[in-house]
Amino acid sequence: MMLEIKDLRAKIGEKEIIKGLNLNLEKGKVHAIMGPNGAGKSTLSKTIVGHYEVEVTGGDILFKGESIVDMEPEERALKGIFMSFQNPVEVPGVTNAYFLRTAVNAKREYEGKEPLNAAEFLRMAREYAKLLGMKPEMLNRSLNVGFSGGEKKRNEILQMLMLDPDLIILDEIDSGLDIDALKAVSEGINKIKSPEKTFLIITHYSRILEYVKPDYIHILKDGKVVKTGGYELVKKLEAEGYKAIEEEQ
C-alpha cells in the first residue's frame, strides 16, 4: 500500500473538516477523489503534505507503512510525496530554474546521489518543458510570476516530472485549463505513470479523468469517504449529480 489513511480527523482553526476519514491508496493505481464543494477534498491533500494551517487531531497517515503526521513538509517531499497546487504561489526574484535545481538536488542529496550540474539539469528540464509545451525561457523567469493559469499548472507538472515522486497528489490540476493545456498536462501525467507510482487526483470534473483513467473513484462528503467505486461512478455522477449518491447512503 502506498498510503493508508486511518480514521483521520483534522481541523483548520476551530473548524473540524476531516471527520474520521479512511482511505487506502494502492501502489501503481490512479485514485480520484470527487465531491461537492466544502466536502474536505483540498483539506485532505493539505493534510497529507503537512500544511501549517491544518492540525491533525486524530487518526494516522501511513506512507509506505511509516506514519508521516509528525513529519515536516520537506521530509514528506523528500520521501516521495508531491502535491500540485490548485493555486501555485508566485515567488518573485527566484528563477524557476534555480528553484527547480535546488529542489531536485535536495532530493538527490537525500537519496545519496551526486547533485546534477547545471548542464545536466538544463538538458533534463528543457526536455520535460518541451513535452509540456512550455517555452524554454520560462525556466529563466521568476517562479510562477506573471504565468497564466495554464502555465502555472504546466509548471507544476514540470516539477512533478523533475522530482519523480512516488505519491502524486493533483489538486484540481484541470481547473482553468483549456483543452490544449489539459492534453499537455495529461501527457505529462501519463509519462510518469508506472506500477511504482500512485496518483490521487482531486477534481470537480470528469474531463481530466478521460485522459488519465482512474482505477478507483472515491466520493468525499462532509470530511469522510462515503462511496468508492470504479470509473462507472463518474458516469453516474455526471448523469445524476451528488444528490443521487447522497440518497443511496
Next chain:
Amino acid sequence: MRELVLSKMDLNSILNLSTKDKTKATAAVALSHLGLPSKKTEHYRYFDITQLLSKNLNLYQPVAQKADQNEKLVIEDGAIASFPSDLKIDVKDEIDIDKEHFDQIYYINHIITPNVITIEIDKDIELEVVHRFSKDGVILPYRLGIAVKNGAKVTLYEDFEDKNIKESLIFYGWDISLEKDSYFELVRVQNELKRSYSMVASHFVKADESSEFSIKSFDIGEGKICHNLKVDLLKDAKCDAKHLVYTDKEAVRANVIKINHKGKNAKTEQNARHVLKDKSRAIFDALIKVEHSGIGASAHQNNKSILLNDKAYMISKPQLEIYIDELEASHGSTTGQIDPEEVFYLRTRGINEEEAKKMIVLGFMREIIEEVKDEEKKDEIMRRFEEIYNIDLIE
C-alpha cells in the same frame, strides 16, 4: 582642528562659520528660514538627528593633497586622493545650489565645507567613485558637484570604505546638474558592517529638459545613515529611483526623497525594497510632488518591506502631493513577514524551511539588483547581500 558641538550652537553661530562667498551666503539665507534640525523636524522624526549633533566632535576640514592618477576617483577624508586622467575635476569655492532644499543639513554642510569638488562631464563615460574615511571622532564635511553637459550619458558607481574609524559624523552630498537630453545613472552601494561612522548625506539633482536621472541605491548592514535627496524634474525629464535596503543589528538607515515635477510630461518611477533584521530600523520617506506646472505627469511609487524579527521597525511613507487634475499616478506600501504560503510551497518540494526563507528573501532583493545593467557590478552587489545574509546563491 576645532571642537564643534552642533547641538550647542545656535543658528547665528553656525551662520558665522559661513564666509562671504555666494554659495555659503545662499546657504545661510536658506538655513535661517528653515532653522536648525530638531526632534520636531518631520523628515528626522524617526532618525534622531539631535543625538548625532550632540556629540563632542572635532571639525575636520578636508586638506587638498597631491592627487594620483587612477582609474577610479578616490575621495579620502573629503579630499581628492586620485582621479582618472581624462576627468575634468576641480575644487571650487562657489557652485550653484538649491535654494529650496527641505533639509537643514544640506545647507549646514555647504556652510561648513571649505570648498566643493566639482566634475564636468561632456561625453559618455562610466566613473567609479570611492569615498574613504580614516579619521576618528570628527565631523567631516565635504561636498561634490557634477555637471553633465548636453546629451552626455554618465553612469557613476559610488562605494564607501572605512578604516574601522570610531564615532565620526560625516556630512557629504552631491549637487547634480543635468543639462538637456543628458542621462545620469548613480549606482550607490553603502555596505557598512561595523557601525564605525554616522552619516547625513544631502543631495540635490536638477534635471533639465528631456534629461534622465536614475538612482539605484543599495544600503547594507549597520550604521546610522540618512540620505536626503531632492530632485527637480523639468519638462519631459525622467526619474527612475530604485532602492534596496538590508539592515541588521541596531542599524538606522533612512532614505528621504522628494521628487518635484516642475515641468510638463515629467515621469517618475520609484520602487523600494526593505529587509530588516534584529533591532534595526529603516525609514523610507518618499514624496512625489506634482506642481501646477507639471501637467501630463506620470508618477508611480511603491515600497515593499519584510521584517525578519519582531523587533525590527519599518517606517514607510510613500506620498503623492498633486496640484493638477489629470495625471497618471499610483503609490503603495506593504510591510510584513515572509509569506508563509511561499515558504510552504518551497518546503513541499523538499527545500528545508531555513533555505526556503533565504531563497525568498534573496529573490525579493534580487528584483532591485536586477535593475543594475552591468553584469559584473550586478554580481558584485548580489555577492555583498549574500555575504551578509550568509548564503551562497550564485547560480
